[in-house]
């Protein structure tokens with residue numbers, strides 16, 4: 001591979017035109033879209049309109065006039081095709097953490113018994129997912145909620161008749177390893193368990209088939225590959241078959257049958273709207289609403305294909321330059337078995353990451369000693385990959401990462 005081959009890949013890229021939809025800073029190669037997606041230009045425009053016109057001039061009438069009140073559902077319906085869901089099953093609200101709490105509690109109340117009280121997850125799942133399950137165990141007591149975290153490779157065989165809920169993340173945040181959700185769902189159902197899938201690192205990066213896989217419930221966030229902005233609200237998917245059987249525990253007024261009747265008695269709405277709790281964050285939700293327009297008419301197979309080519313190119317270049325002596329790939333060797341990221345183990349991962357940021361290559365560090373590169377097919381080019389590896393090569397060959405200033409730890413890593 002040389003730079004000309006890489007330029008040919010870019011000139012044949014069917015997604016190349018999307019790059020211009022994003023505001024990307026000069027002299028920066030952004031390989032962290034799996035943590036915070038880049039800013040779509042149309043979001044800037046929309047936020048300006050929502051603050052200046054809607055909030056500024058139209059004030060409270062905007063709830064009706066600009067349909068603020070239906071934004072959670074409208075955004076949910078835009079997310080639905082991206083995750084393989086038909087209408088009426090997705091809604092945008094709160095964070096993944098809060099949504100997991102709602103779904104896990106609802107699933108346990110519906111499906112749990114004294115002999116079926118286990119929540120199974122993998123030890124290597126994203127910590128907030130684990131913390132929520134631990135908190136729920138504390139709240140409900142072990143008799144009703146026994147949280148069990150197993151090795152990722154043992155997930156499938158750990159599901160048995162004592163499992164109430166399987167809670168898994170499709171793409172591992174650290175290694176990028178992708179789980180087989182279809183098989184896990186089948187196994188869960190064979191044993192009478194429900195499954196909740198976290199799509200944080202899947203939604204927008206690859207096709208997902210929640211309906212076809214027969215998944216019961218899912219959550220995901222909108223600030224990673226969906227580019228909704230920092231702290232943009234997350235989403236909830238509840239399969240039609242379950243919706244009116246579940247009762248989520250945060251019985252707030254936005255999930256009430258008729259919030260503006262101000263009835264003192266809680267009565268849940270039917271359908272997916274029951275999963276709302278309080279007033280939606282309109283500015284943020286408007287931002288994600290605009291960002292999702294980029295997914296209209298977008299073929300996620302094409303997105304996935306580019307993602308696979310991007311990660312393969314990156315890893316091939318690392319090997320081509322012999323950098324794999326020091327950077328040991330944690331992610332699976334086969335691109336098919338990983339998400340849109342690559343992680344490498346290196347004793348000086350933190351320092352390397354800082355040295356790269358200093359040179360305009362933005363990646364991230366994940367404790368204890370991993371450096372992680374995320375590839376966003378809508379705005380990363382093959383040339384980005386080439387240039388990033390050139391910088392890594394430079395920093396590694398000159399030992400530049402050993403400069404003491406790169407060892408200083410920042411609050412957010």
Ligand SMILES: *Cc1c(COP(=O)(O)O)cnc(C)c1O
Pocket residue numbers: 095096097098126128129169173198200201221234
């Ligand atoms: C990013 C991420 C989260 C974030 O959760 P929030 O509560 O929305 O902050 C949760 N789970 C996984 C797997 C993630 O990657």
